Amino acid sequence: MANATTTDHIDIPERDYAAPAVHYLNWQYTASSWLLTLDHKRIAILYLITISIFFMVGGLFATIFRMELLTPEGDLLNADTYNKMFTLHGVVMIFFFLIPSIPAVLGNFLLPLMIGAKDVAFPRLNLFSWYILIIGGTMAVTLTVTGGLDTGWTFYSPLSTHFANTNVFLAALTVFVTGFSSILTGLNFLVTIHKMRAPGLTWFRLPLFIWAIYATSIIQILGTPVVAITILLAGIERVWGVGIFDPYLGGDPVLFQHMFWFYSHPAVYIMILPGMGAISEIIACFSRNRVFGYEFIAFSSVAIAIIGFLVWGHHMYVSGQSMYAGYVFSILTMIVAVPSAIKIFNWTATLYKGNVVWATPMLYAIGFIGLFAIGGATGLFLGILGLDVPLHDTYFVVAHFHYVMVGGMVMAYLAGLHFWWPKMTGKMYPQLPAQVCAVVIFVGFNLTFFPQFLAGWMGMPRRYHSYHPDFQIWNVLSTAGAGVLGVGFTVPVFYFLWSLFYGKTAGSNPWGARGLEWEQCTSPPDPHNFHHTPVVDHIAYPYTGEETLSV
Amino acid sequence: MNLRMFIPEQASTYAVKVDPLFYALTAFTIVFVVGLTFLLIYLGLKYIQKPGSGRRSVHVENMALELTWSAIPAVIALGIFVWGAVLYYDYRNIPANTLDINVIGKQWMWKIQHPNGLREVNELTVPKGQPVKLTMTSQDVLHSFYIPAFRVKQDVLPARYTTMWFEATKVGTFPLFCAEYCGTEHSTMGGLVHVVEPAEYQQWLAGGPSLTPVQAGEALFASMGCATCHAAGDASRGPHLEGKFGAEETLRDGTVLTVDEEYVRESIMNPTAKVVKGYTPLMPNFTSQLNDEDVSNLVAYIKSLSAVN
Numbered sequence: 001m002a003n004a005t006t007t008d009h010i011d012i013p014e015r016d017y018a019a020p021a022v023h024y025l026n027w028q029y030t031a032s033s034w035l036l037t038l039d040h041k042r043i044a045i046l047y048l049i050t051i052s053i054f055f056m057v058g059g060l061f062a063t064i065f066r067m068e069l070l071t072p073e074g075d076l077l078n079a080d081t082y083n084k085m086f087t088l089h090g091v092v093m094i095f096f097f098l099i100p101s102i103p104a105v106l107g108n109f110l111l112p113l114m115i116g117a118k119d120v121a122f123p124r125l126n127l128f129s130w131y132i133l134i135i136g137g138t139m140a141v142t143l144t145v146t147g148g149l150d151t152g153w154t155f156y157s158p159l160s161t162h163f164a165n166t167n168v169f170l171a172a173l174t175v176f177v178t179g180f181s182s183i184l185t186g187l188n189f190l191v192t193i194h195k196m197r198a199p200g201l202t203w204f205r206l207p208l209f210i211w212a213i214y215a216t217s218i219i220q221i222l223g224t225p226v227v228a229i230t231i232l233l234a235g236i237e238r239v240w241g242v243g244i245f246d247p248y249l250g251g252d253p254v255l256f257q258h259m260f261w262f263y264s265h266p267a268v269y270i271m272i273l274p275g276m277g278a279i280s281e282i283i284a285c286f287s288r289n290r291v292f293g294y295e296f297i298a299f300s301s302v303a304i305a306i307i308g309f310l311v312w313g314h315h316m317y318v319s320g321q322s323m324y325a326g327y328v329f330s331i332l333t334m335i336v337a338v339p340s341a342i343k344i345f346n347w348t349a350t351l352y353k354g355n356v357v358w359a360t361p362m363l364y365a366i367g368f369i370g371l372f373a374i375g376g377a378t379g380l381f382l383g384i385l386g387l388d389v390p391l392h393d394t395y396f397v398v399a400h401f402h403y404v405m406v407g408g409m410v411m412a413y414l415a416g417l418h419f420w421w422p423k424m425t426g427k428m429y430p431q432l433p434a435q436v437c438a439v440v441i442f443v444g445f446n447l448t449f450f451p452q453f454l455a456g457w458m459g460m461p462r463r464y465h466s467y468h469p470d471f472q473i474w475n476v477l478s479t480a481g482a483g484v485l486g487v488g489f490t491v492p493v494f495y496f497l498w499s500l501f502y503g504k505t506a507g508s509n510p511w512g513a514r515g516l517e518w519e520q521c522t523s524p525p526d527p528h529n530f531h532h533t534p535v536v537d538h539i540a541y542p543y544t545g546e547e548t549l550s551v
Numbered sequence: 552m553n554l555r556m557f558i559p560e561q562a563s564t565y566a567v568k569v570d571p572l573f574y575a576l577t578a579f580t581i582v583f584v585v586g587l588t589f590l591l592i593y594l595g596l597k598y599i600q601k602p603g604s605g606r607r608s609v610h611v612e613n614m615a616l617e618l619t620w621s622a623i624p625a626v627i628a629l630g631i632f633v634w635g636a637v638l639y640y641d642y643r644n645i646p647a648n649t650l651d652i653n654v655i656g657k658q659w660m661w662k663i664q665h666p667n668g669l670r671e672v673n674e675l676t677v678p679k680g681q682p683v684k685l686t687m688t689s690q691d692v693l694h695s696f697y698i699p700a701f702r703v704k705q706d707v708l709p710a711r712y713t714t715m716w717f718e719a720t721k722v723g724t725f726p727l728f729c730a731e732y733c734g735t736e737h738s739t740m741g742g743l744v745h746v747v748e749p750a751e752y753q754q755w756l757a758g759g760p761s762l763t764p765v766q767a768g769e770a771l772f773a774s775m776g777c778a779t780c781h782a783a784g785d786a787s788r789g790p791h792l793e794g795k796f797g798a799e800e801t802l803r804d805g806t807v808l809t810v811d812e813e814y815v816r817e818s819i820m821n822p823t824a825k826v827v828k829g830y831t832p833l834m835p836n837f838t839s840q841l842n843d844e845d846v847s848n849l850v851a852y853i854k855s856l857s858a859v860n
Contacts, residue, residue, distance in 0.1 A: 459699025
C-alpha cells in the first residue's frame with residue numbers, strides 16, 4: 001500500500017527579500033482608511049487589536065480569582081465578586097477571544113491570500129461583522145462596569161432567569177448581538193471558499209487551513225443561531241416572566257441545558273478546528289514535507305463539524321436526563337474522538353523523512369500536539385458515563401477544557417501568529433526571545449492546569465470561592481503557574497511591537513514556506529493581494545526539503 | 552508528599568467499581584502522551600534539516616497505516632464506552648430494599664429527612680453496608696448533591712424529583728458538596744456525611760421525633776381533603792391509591808407508566824398533566840397550598856399504601 005514520492009518536478013520560486021514600497025499597511029494612513037476599510041487584511045488587523053485587548057481583560061479576571069484561590073478561605077474577594085470574576089472570565093474569553101481568534105484574525109487575513117482571491121466574497125459584510133463585535137464588546141464592558149454578571153457563562157436557568165441579581169438581560173443581549181458577528185463571518189467565508197478559489201485550486205489542492213475554516217463556518221452558521229435564541233428566551237423569561245425554562249412558570253430547566261449545549265458543544269469545535277488548520281500548515285512547513293494523510297486530515301475536520309452536533313448531551317449525564325439518552329450521547333462522544341486522534345497521528349507522521357526545522361512556530365505547534373493530546377484523552381474520562389459521575393462539575397473538567405482551549409487553541413493561535421506575523425507586518429521578531437517565551441508558556445501552562453486534574457479527582461467542585469483545605473496544595477501550584485503563564489503571554493506583546501519598529505525586514509517568504517500567500521505575495525501584501533490572478537497547477541505543500549530559512 | 556494527596560478516600564461500593572476505570576484510563580493516557588512526545592522529539596531530531604546535506608524530504612502515503620490508526624482508537628473508545636456504560640447502569644438502577652431518605656436543596660443548605668422523620672441540616676447520617684436511596688428536590692435553583700468519597704453526584708432540580716443511591720463501605724465522616732453553581736454562597740453549600748454502624752444508626756434514629764413522613768403525610772391527606780375523591784376502595788371520582796405505587800397505570804392517551812415518586816409528585820402539583828384512563832381531569836392544582844416537604848410526606852404516605860407487609 002505504501003508509496004513514497006518526492007516532489008522534484010516543482011521548483012522553489014524566487015524569493016523577494018525586500019519589502020514592497022506600497023503595501024496594504026502604508027498605502028493610506030487616515031483613521032477612516034482603517035475604520036471604514038473593506039480590505040480583509042486591515043479588518044484582520046482590527047480584529048487582532050480588538051481580541052488582544054479582550055484577551056488581556058479576560059486574563060486579568062483570571063489573575064484576580066487565581067489570587068483568591070491561593071488560600072482555602074474566601075478572603076481576598078467577597079463571594080459575589082468572585083462569582084462575577086469567573087463568569088466574566090468565561091464570557092469574555094469564549095465570546096470575545098476564542099471564537100473570533102483564529103477565524104476572524106488569521107482567517108480573515110489568510111483566506112483570500114491562500115485561495116488566490118482579492119478579498120472575501122462580501123467585504124462590507126466583513127467590516128460589518130467587526131462592528132457587531134465592537135457593539136457586543138461595548139455592551140460587555142457596560143455590563144462589567146454596571147455590576148457585572150454572576151450566572152456563570154452557562155446561564156443555567158432558573159438561577160439566571162429568576163434568582164440572579166445582576167443584569168442578566170444585558171448579558172443575554174450581548175451574547176445575542178455578538179453571535180451575529182460569528183454567523184456573518186462564517187457565511188462570508190463559506191461563500192468565499194466556494195466561489196472565489198483561483199483557477200486550478202481544486203478542493204483537494206486547498207491548504208488544510210481552508211478545510212478547517214470551512215468546517216468551522218458550517219458550525220458557526222448552523223449552531224450560533226440556536227444559542228442566540230436560547231439566551232434571548234432566557235432574557236425574555238427573566239424580564240417578562242414568560243415560562244420557558246423556569247419550572248415555577250411551567251418551564252423546564254433541563255430544556256435550557258439541551259438548547260444551550262446544542263450550540264455550546266459545537267462551539268468548542270469553532271474554537272479548536274481553525275487551530276488544527278493552522279497547525280497543519282505549520283507542521284508541513286517546518287517538516288519540509290507534504291502533510292501525511294491530507295485527505296484524512298481534511299475529512300476529519302468535516303467529520304468533527306458534523307458529529308460534533310450530536311454529542312451535546314454529554315454535558316448532562318447527571319442533569320436528570322434519561323439514562324438511555326446518556327448512552328446515545330456517550331457513544332457518539334467516543335466516535336467524535338476518533339477524527340481528532342487521526343489528526344494527531346497524521347501530524348506526527350508528517351515529520352517522518354522530512355527536514356525538520358525547530359523554528360518558533362514549530363515549537364508552539366509541537367507543544368500544541370502534546371497538550372491537545374492530553375486535553376483529548378481527558379475528554380474520554382468525561383465522555384464515558386460511569387466515570388463522568390464523580391468528575392462532572394469538578395476541577396477535572398476545568399483542567400480538561402483549558403488543555404483543549406488554552407493548551408490547544410491559544411497555543412495554535414500563537415503558533416499561527418508567530419508563523420504569519422512576518423507576512424502580516426513585513427517584519428521579523430527576534431527568534432531567541434520568542435523561542436524562550438514559547439517554552440515559558442508551555443511550562444507555565446502545565447503548572448497552572450495540571451494540578452487542577454488532581455484537585456478535581458480529589459473532589460474539588462468548580463466555581464468555588466472558598467474550598468476544603470485538603471485542596472490547597474493544588475491551588476497554590478495552579479496560581480504559581482498562572483503567574484508564569486501571565487509573564488509568558490505578556491512578553492510576545494513587547495517583542496511583536498518591538499519588531500514593528502526595529503525588526504528585520506522579513507521578505508516575502510522568510511520561512512521558505514509553500515502556498516500562495518508566501519510564494520505570490522509580498523510581505524506585507526499588496527493592497528490588492530495579487531497583481532495577476534494566480535493559477536494553481538499542483539497539490540498543496542509541495543515541499544522538497546531544500547527550502548531554507550532567511551530569518 | 553503522601554499518597555493521600557493523589558488518591559481520594561474510597562468509601563462506597565460505587566467508588567470501588569469506578570476507580571479501576573479511572574486508573575486504567577490514566578495509565579492509558581500516560582502511555583499515549585509519553586509515547587507521542589517521544590515520537591515527536593525522536594522524529595524531529597532524526598529528520599532535522601541539515602542545510603547543504605542535499606537530503607530531500609520523502610512524502611509517504613500509507614493507507615494501511617491510516618486505517619490502523621483510525622481503527623485502534625475507535626476500538627479503544629468503544630471499549631471504554633462499554634466499561635463506563637455498565638457502571639452507569641449500576642449507578643442509575645436503584646436496588647430493592649434501600650433505606651429511603653429525602654433531600655431538599657435550597658440556597659444554600661441541604662435539608663435531610665430520614666424515614667422516621669428525623670431531620671438534619673447539612674449533615675447526612677447513614678448506616679454502613681446498606682443501600683441508601685436519596686429522593687431529592689430543590690426549592691429554588693439547580694443544585695447538585697456530590698459526595699466525593701462515594702464518587703456519586705446527582706443534580707437536584709426544582710419542581711421535580713431526582714434520585715441517587717449509594718452503599719457506604721467505610722465508617723467515618725466525609726465531605727459533602729454542592730457541585731452545580733447555585734449563586735452567591737455556592738461554595739459553602741456543603742456539609743458532612745457520617746457513616747455509622749447499622750446498630751448505631753438505629754439507635755440514633757430512635758432519638759428522633761415521633762411523627763414519621765408517612766404519619767405526617769396521612770395527616771395531610773386527611774386535612775387537605777384528599778379522601779373526598781381518593782378514599783380507600785372508592786374509585787368513582789378518582790383512582791384509589793392502594794397498591795398503586797410501583798405498579799403500572801394506563802393514561803388517557805394510552806401511555807403506560809410505572810407509578811413512582813416523580814409521578815405522584817406531578818399528580819399532586821400538576822394533576823392534569825397525566826390523567827389516568829377512565830377519569831376526567833377534575834383535580835385542582837395544589838402548588839400554592841403545599842410546600843416541598845408536605846409533598847414529600849404525602850408521597851411517603853401514598854407509597855406506604857402499597858407497602859408489602
